[in-house]
Amino acid sequence: MNHVVRMNRRSFVIGTAAVGGGLALGLELQIGSGEAEAAASEPEVNAWVVIRPDETVVIRVAKSEMGQGTITGLAQLVAEELECDWSKVTFEYPTPGQNLARKQVWGTMFTAGSRGIRESQELVRNGGAVARQMLLQAAANGWNVPVSECSAVNGAIAHKSSGRTTTFGKVAEAAGKLEPPKDVQLKDPKDWKIAGRSLKRLDTIDKLTGQLIYGIDVKLPGMLNAAIKDCPVFGGKLKSFDAEKIMGMKGVQKVVRVGESAVAVVADTWWQAKTALDALPIQWDEGENANISSASIAEWLKAGLDAEQAFVGNQNGDVKAALASAAKKVEAVYSYPYQNHATMEPMNTTALYMADKCEVWCPTQNGDRALAAVIEASGLSAPKCEVHKLPLGGGFGRRTFTDYIHQAVAIAKEMPGTPVKLLWSREEDMAHGRYHPITQAKMVGGFDASGNLTALHMRISGQSIFASVRPESLQNGRDPATFQGLNPSGPEAAIGYTIPNLLIDHAMRNPPVPPGFWRGVNINHNAIYLECFMDELAHSIGQDPLEFRRRLMAQHPKHLAVLNAVAEKIGWAKSPPQEIHRGIAQMMAFGSYVAAATEISVDNGNKIKIHRIVAATDCGTAVNPAQIERQIAGSFVYGLSALFYQECTLNGGRIEQENFDTYDSMRIAQMPKVESIVMPSGGFWGGVGEPTICVAGPAVLNAFFNATGQRIRSFPLKNHNVQFA
Amino acid sequence: MARITVNRKSHDIDVDPNTPLLWVLREQVGLTGTKYGCGIAQCGACTVHIDGAAVRSCSLPVSGAEGKQITTIEGLAQNGVLHPVQKAWLEHDVPQCGYCQTGMIMAAVALLMEKPKPSDADIDSTITNICRCGTFQQVRAAIHAATNA
Known part of the structure; x- marks a missing residue:
């Protein structure tokens, strides 16, 4: 069968303001105006569902799509309750302005923390169920029969006793005028027909033909392009620049001071803007952080490992006493570096500022905050501002921040009436990330004379994300997120071990480097610290790492179930083939239980080939298993790239790595075979975009120890001359 | 000019x-x-x-x-018909965010013009594009599938 390019142009209206008709400029985004105009007039059943006369079902998705498949998963949940024909389903993004005007009818647009589906599943399922009831009611009214005698299947409505039938498309307009029902019954997941299945994504075709418009691709009439440089030293300021030196360069229109610390060149094309910016003489006031280096930060964090003051995250028994009386003690110090997100699509925003209106087009994980940023930066009131969300060329947490949106609006404000697209270079992206926080950990374990683990003290020293990003979420100064995966209990991120005397605490040390949510967030290092050290403890008493863990996990059956699943699938009970070495790890985070077992070989003591990773996830409820498998495999690429290659080091108060030549990322040659076990146990909704990322690292490190006897405790591995084979 | x-x-x-x-x-x-x-x-x-x-x-x-x-x-598509590599990408549901995929597809098409039946080693040495989402498992499957199109 031949696929015709224009078939299934499902993502045609994405990024335009289809809801409520859209603003005129939005429709000029190289998108067929016919589709957009049709979208403007089509009948809305409710906030979630639009059904066109041709039976096309448009499902509105409030969360941002950055590759994680949330569009498809959320649409499956709406379609499941709606009882529509899945082959007729397409989607669109409502705008943050619409969400605000309609009193947050779509809930929060914030898309991070593996919350896209689990946070909004009830809202969207309810939206689908309400729309179905309204469609049924409209048909029943037309036939003058009780609604209870009508049923909907696959987009068709039937009245059984009279044999009459109609379709969603025919009654949609009437349905939209009805009062929505207050109470609707949601389906039990065991009765699902559309949700729960490995359906293909709705948004693929335009990604294959180059037709999908990302933020970087936005083109508006009369648009100019901007390149920017922010002071490379964190906290530094822009002192001066000599615009005269570059004003004669071809295409250059304006040189703009942006806030206190940045300068932008606006030109006809971005390449002209970037070339001129590179030639612009700039003086920085580097400020008080100009002497900060990776070494000075490491020294400061090291002092925190034994500091008196620390926030307690998890405590039972008396660790101090238990360690003092232990028959055997094991101690190790680990550290984990700063890392940048390095989304493939660099930061960008297109902004159009006028005296009474400001519109931006941007890739964002945080639609509501993006709108707030536009309101703040433009100085205009909310009804005069609008944000058009575009598909993201990667997010991973970086695009929860709105720094680049603020910048774009500030630049556009200098040129009223002219749309300006701000695009960061990769070098700017590396220099001004919101970095994975830096930490160290001192791990001390104590055994009694019979070889029972009686005490564990885990002291984390280092940076808090919340202290920088969300200080209102601190609890008397303590950052609860620091203890991700280590909490005593709870549905989000509880530790999987019971240890009679346990203390996990955090000596907060916040260097002047902006931290952020980086796919997996705090579990990336917490899992390495805990799960590598559990292996160290097991080996110290000559026990099998799997058996050692199992003895501590009896009261954590869900943690244990995923661990057992990977152990069984990798064949832990039998010896591995010659030259093959295994490692194992487990964790809970983002509401899901995850484990990994890996098989590696090591050549020459330092060249690792990862042959297999078996990964298990209990996410409670699985909406699309095939997409979950892709998130698992993809998370390993992100996590293992970090483990092997990635750190952002500081010298002179600035990040030293400028591009992918010094901040490498895995290629297909390094990709291991990933075998996923998706094992939802029901009764809860866990995330899937992030949790598994944290178990690949410790599983590989534990296998590397088995292969070489070398225990690596600082990262990335390249610093130890350990690399992919 | x-x-x-x-x-x-x-x-x-x-x-x-x-x-x-x-x-x-x-x-x-x-x-x-x-x-x-x-x-x-x-x-x-x-x-x-x-x-x-x-x-x-x-x-x-x-x-x-x-x-x-x-x-x-x-x-790449001719007369509105997808290239076999694009078709294989569609059937294997390869892209995640999709941003790197156009470059990845162009690299794969060039490889197949050079070597119509590439081995895994050929793919490893030729397809050196970065994908931060980590679609490599599907990319490999789709390249092999495209050779049978």
Whole structure:
């Protein structure tokens, strides 16, 4: 069968303001105006569902799509309750302005923390169920029969006793005028027909033909392009620049001071803007952080490992006493570096500022905050501002921040009436990330004379994300997120071990480097610290790492179930083939239980080939298993790239790595075979975009120890001359 | 000025001849399917074909592409019919965010023109594009599937 390019142009209206008709400029985004105009007039059943006369079902998705498949998963949940024909389903993004005007009818647009589906599943399922009831009611009214005698299947409505039938498309307009029902019954997941299945994504075709418009691709009439440089030293300021030196360069229109610390060149094309910016003489006031280096930060964090003051995250028994009386003690110090997100699509925003209106087009994980940023930066009131969300060329947490949106609006404000697209270079992206926080950990374990683990003290020293990003979420100064995966209990991120005397605490040390949510967030290092050290403890008493863990996990059956699943699938009970070495790890985070077992070989003591990773996830409820498998495999690429290659080091108060030549990322040659076990146990909704990322690292490190006897405790591995084979 | 032929169509463009082909394609020709990722030929998001070979257009001055046949992702489908590699990508549901995929597809098409039945080792040595989402498992499957199309 031949696929015709224009078939299934499902993502045609994405990024335009289809809801409520859209603003005129939005429709000029190289998108067929016919589709957009049709979208403007089509009948809305409710906030979630639009059904066109041709039976096309448009499902509105409030969360941002950055590759994680949330569009498809959320649409499956709406379609499941709606009882529509899945082959007729397409989607669109409502705008943050619409969400605000309609009193947050779509809930929060914030898309991070593996919350896209689990946070909004009830809202969207309810939206689908309400729309179905309204469609049924409209048909029943037309036939003058009780609604209870009508049923909907696959987009068709039937009245059984009279044999009459109609379709969603025919009654949609009437349905939209009805009062929505207050109470609707949601389906039990065991009765699902559309949700729960490995359906293909709705948004693929335009990604294959180059037709999908990302933020970087936005083109508006009369648009100019901007390149920017922010002071490379964190906290530094822009002192001066000599615009005269570059004003004669071809295409250059304006040189703009942006806030206190940045300068932008606006030109006809971005390449002209970037070339001129590179030639612009700039003086920085580097400020008080100009002497900060990776070494000075490491020294400061090291002092925190034994500091008196620390926030307690998890405590039972008396660790101090238990360690003092232990028959055997094991101690190790680990550290984990700063890392940048390095989304493939660099930061960008297109902004159009006028005296009474400001519109931006941007890739964002945080639609509501993006709108707030536009309101703040433009100085205009909310009804005069609008944000058009575009598909993201990667997010991973970086695009929860709105720094680049603020910048774009500030630049556009200098040129009223002219749309300006701000695009960061990769070098700017590396220099001004919101970095994975830096930490160290001192791990001390104590055994009694019979070889029972009686005490564990885990002291984390280092940076808090919340202290920088969300200080209102601190609890008397303590950052609860620091203890991700280590909490005593709870549905989000509880530790999987019971240890009679346990203390996990955090000596907060916040260097002047902006931290952020980086796919997996705090579990990336917490899992390495805990799960590598559990292996160290097991080996110290000559026990099998799997058996050692199992003895501590009896009261954590869900943690244990995923661990057992990977152990069984990798064949832990039998010896591995010659030259093959295994490692194992487990964790809970983002509401899901995850484990990994890996098989590696090591050549020459330092060249690792990862042959297999078996990964298990209990996410409670699985909406699309095939997409979950892709998130698992993809998370390993992100996590293992970090483990092997990635750190952002500081010298002179600035990040030293400028591009992918010094901040490498895995290629297909390094990709291991990933075998996923998706094992939802029901009764809860866990995330899937992030949790598994944290178990690949410790599983590989534990296998590397088995292969070489070398225990690596600082990262990335390249610093130890350990690399992919 | 530069005269370039993109997807069989000739364009006369008023541009500094040192401008990378990538930016001429995106900003002057108006074809934005070719992406910017690094600007130093590391990531492959900007991969196009020049006389049938995969080239990273971010590091090639437009003057170096004059008089040659440039094919971008927009020129891959013929008469509205997807290229077999695009079809395989669709059937294997390969893309996640999708940003690197146009470059990845162009690299895969060039590989298959060179080696119609590539081994895994051929794929490993030739497809060196960065994908931060980590679609590699599906990319490999789709390349093998495309050889049977």
